[in-house]
Amino acid sequence: MKEPFARWFAGAWAVFEKDLRLELRNRHAAGMLLMFVPASILLIFFSAGQEPLSPRIQAGLLWVVILFAASIGLGRSFVSETDRDTALFLRMHARASMVYAGKLLFNFLLILALDVVAVLTMTLLLHLQVAHGGLLASAILLGSLGLAGATTLLAALIAQAATRGPLLPVLLFPLLVPLLLSAATATRHALAGGDGWGASAESLTTLTAFAGVAITAATLLFDFIWND
Amino acid sequence: MPVSGKTYRRIRNIVLAWLTLVALAGFLLDIPRINILEHTARNLYFHVPMWFTMMAAFFVSAWRSGQYLGSRDPLRDTQALEAARVGAAFGVLGLATGIVWARFTWYVGQGIWWNFDPKQTMAAVQLLIYGAYFTLRSSVEEPEKRGRIAAVYNLFAAACVPFLLYALPRQMDSLHPGAEGNPAFSDITHPTMRVVFYAAVIGFIGLFWVFYTQRVRLATLKERVEDAFRT
Numbered sequence: 001m002k003e004p005f006a007r008w009f010a011g012a013w014a015v016f017e018k019d020l021r022l023e024l025r026n027r028h029a030a031g032m033l034l035m036f037v038p039a040s041i042l043l044i045f046f047s048a049g050q051e052p053l054s055p056r057i058q059a060g061l062l063w064v065v066i067l068f069a070a071s072i073g074l075g076r077s078f079v080s081e082t083d084r085d086t087a088l089f090l091r092m093h094a095r096a097s098m099v100y101a102g103k104l105l106f107n108f109l110l111i112l113a114l115d116v117v118a119v120l121t122m123t124l125l126l127h128l129q130v131a132h133g134g135l136l137a138s139a140i141l142l143g144s145l146g147l148a149g150a151t152t153l154l155a156a157l158i159a160q161a162a163t164r165g166p167l168l169p170v171l172l173f174p175l176l177v178p179l180l181l182s183a184a185t186a187t188r189h190a191l192a193g194g195d196g197w198g199a200s201a202e203s204l205t206t207l208t209a210f211a212g213v214a215i216t217a218a219t220l221l222f223d224f225i226w227n228d
Numbered sequence: 229m230p231v232s233g234k235t236y237r238r239i240r241n242i243v244l245a246w247l248t249l250v251a252l253a254g255f256l257l258d259i260p261r262i263n264i265l266e267h268t269a270r271n272l273y274f275h276v277p278m279w280f281t282m283m284a285a286f287f288v289s290a291w292r293s294g295q296y297l298g299s300r301d302p303l304r305d306t307q308a309l310e311a312a313r314v315g316a317a318f319g320v321l322g323l324a325t326g327i328v329w330a331r332f333t334w335y336v337g338q339g340i341w342w343n344f345d346p347k348q349t350m351a352a353v354q355l356l357i358y359g360a361y362f363t364l365r366s367s368v369e370e371p372e373k374r375g376r377i378a379a380v381y382n383l384f385a386a387a388c389v390p391f392l393l394y395a396l397p398r399q400m401d402s403l404h405p406g407a408e409g410n411p412a413f414s415d416i417t418h419p420t421m422r423v424v425f426y427a428a429v430i431g432f433i434g435l436f437w438v439f440y441t442q443r444v445r446l447a448t449l450k451e452r453v454e455d456a457f458r459t
Contacts, residue, residue, distance in 0.1 A: 153384060157377055161367040170363055171381065174356035177349075178391035206395050210388070217387035221380045224297050 011094045015102025019077070023106075033073045033114045040065050041121045048126075058128055059187035062118060063180055067147070067173070069114050074107050074151045075168040078159035087159075096226040097219055100152065104215070107155075108148040115140045131193035138204060139190060143183035146211035150175055153218035156225050182206040230303065230445045236438075243434035250428045260418050271329045273424055277432040278322030279347075282354070284433050285315025288440070290386040293379035303448065305375035308382060309365065310443040314436055316358040323351055346396040347404050353392060357385045 023029060044061055053061070081087040090099060119140070122128040130136050151172060158167045186200040186207065254273040262269060289311035296304035326348065331341055342348070364381055368374035 150384075150388070154381075157364075157380060160373060160377055161364065167364065167367060171360045174353050174360055175385055175388040177353050178388065178395040181395045203395075206391060210391050213387055213391075217384055221384055224376055224380050 008095070008098060011098035012101035012105070015090070015094055015099055016105045019103065019106040023110075029073050029076065029110055030113065033069055033110070034117060036069050036072060037065060037114060037117045038121045040068065041118070041125055045125045053126060055188050055191035058122065058126060059184045059191055061126075062122055062128075062187060063143070063184050065118050065122075066111070066115060066144075067176060067180065068169070069118070070111055070147055070151055071169040071172050073110065073114070074148075075155055075158065077103055077107060077152065078156045082159050091226065096223045099226060100156075100219055100222040103156075104148055104152045104218075107152050108145060111144040111148050112141075115144055128191065130191060132190045132196040135196045135200060136187060136190035139183055139186035139200070139207065142204060142207035142211055143179060143186075146179050146207060146214050147176065149211055149215035149218050150179075153214075153222060153225075156222065160225065178206065179210050182210070230448050231441045233445075236441055236445065239434070240438045240442075243431065243438050246427070247431040247435060250424065250431045253424045254428065257420055257424065259421055265333060268329060268333055269421070271325060272421065273428040275322060275325040275329055276425065277429045278318050278325060279351070280429050281432045281436045282315050282319045282322060282351075285311050285318060285436055285440070286354070286386070289315060290382055293382040296375055296379045297383070300372070300375075302371065302375065302451075303444075305371075305379065306447045306451075307440075307444050308379060310440055310447065312358055312361055312382070314439045314443065316355060316362075317439075318432075318436065319351060319355050319358065323348070323355070326351075345404065349396060350392050354389065357389065361385070 044065075078087075081090060094102075119128065119136075123130075151168075154168060154171050154175075158171070161167060182203040186203040189196040189200040189203075250273065254270055259267075259269055261267075289308050292304050292308035292311060295301075296308060327341055330343070330345075330348075335341075335343065361378060361381060365374055365378050368377055
């Protein structure tokens with residue numbers, strides 16, 4: 001029983017390693033995210049002026065920046081396979097669930113890197129003050145997991161469509177409303193202080209459940225996109 | 229195969245007669261006058277069934293999408309698309325009747341049209357998903373691929389949307405009956421109103437069936453004509 005799982009894991013890890021190596025070689029996604037996140041936070045800074053922002057607005061802005069950056073940066077993860085004509089090769093060597101798991105892991109790490117940049121830039125420019133560091137980390141971790149699960153499936157989906165440009169945000173945002181609501185609430189409690197963990201227990205539960213359901217449904221449905 | 233013409237016409241006639249009776253009963257029967265609501269309470273017969281119908285359409289569409297992924301029968305894809313189209317139309321009507329109703333009861337004197345009520349927000353999100361579904365369909369040319377991709381998106385949306393039921397009410401207050409501090413629907417309703425309301429729900433779901441079946445039959449016929457010209 002152990003053998004097939006070990007082989008599956010090795011396959012998924014190989015897909016992840018391939019993506020990581022390609023990324024380290026040309027730094028396409030990382031470079032774009034590193035530019036996009038500070039640029040959008042600077043725009044917020046310029047348009048909001050010197051006005052101090054309340055934790056509610058800071059939490060909302062943080063997640064809007066993360067969602068937009070993810071929907072722009074992660075759209076390429078499958079388009080690049082189709083563009084370079086490597087999709088068929090990948091299809092021959094790995095099962096659909098391996099490809100999904102490998103890409104999911106890579107996208108998840110990319111989103112985490114983006115989160116770190118976003119939080120650091122916001123602390124620097126918008127005076128983000130964190131009352132519960134652990135709570136902020138859990139909210140961001142769980143939210144990013146659900147975000148990665150949904151984005152990876154939809155990125156594979158738009159790689160098959162003819163017009164790829166602005167399609168991913170259109171498909172992604174309506175689905176992520178529950179994630180955005182819970183993540184922004186938990187983040188707000190982490191910033192505002194007080195009884196942070198108790199007040200955001202429900203939001204964290206929702207985030208965990210959302211990530212679980214999104215990844216499960218995506219794994220089941222990915223077969224139909226990948227093996228046509 | 230789509231529904232036969234005979235069955236379709238028979239059920240259509242029943243639905244039209246039924247809805248005529250519902251409309252007459254809805255406007256003519258006496259209802260209790262509640263302060264502020266007054267005669268607008270009659271909107272219950274039209275506004276609420278729109279949501280029931282939209283939810284029914286949503287389930288039909290997701291169910292047909294699942295069937296398409298299993299069978300790859302083009303008819304299933306057509307059914308999923310038409311159920312979504314008719315469902316979106318009912319959603320717009322539900323939103324419109326709700327906005328007008330809220331404007332002259334809840335927000336009377338305040339001049340507000342849109343206030344983020346959980347149910348209203350959920351309807352707006354559902355309409356956005358329908359919009360995304362149609363946009364996605366229009367960006368793929370090949371019918372087989374289009375059906376497959378659209379079905380995957382439809383089912384994935386069906387998995388994500390129920391979280392709104394849990395997440396939204398904790399974020400914003402509701403004025404809808406059944407929310408905190410408001411009596412539930414069953415506590416305030418007069419027996420006559422309840423009978424007419426249930427009849428209206430059945431009637432509007434029947435109307436959905438009529439539109440949906442008619443559109444599926446039309447799409448199938450168009451397909452057949454195009455095939456005949458091609459060969």
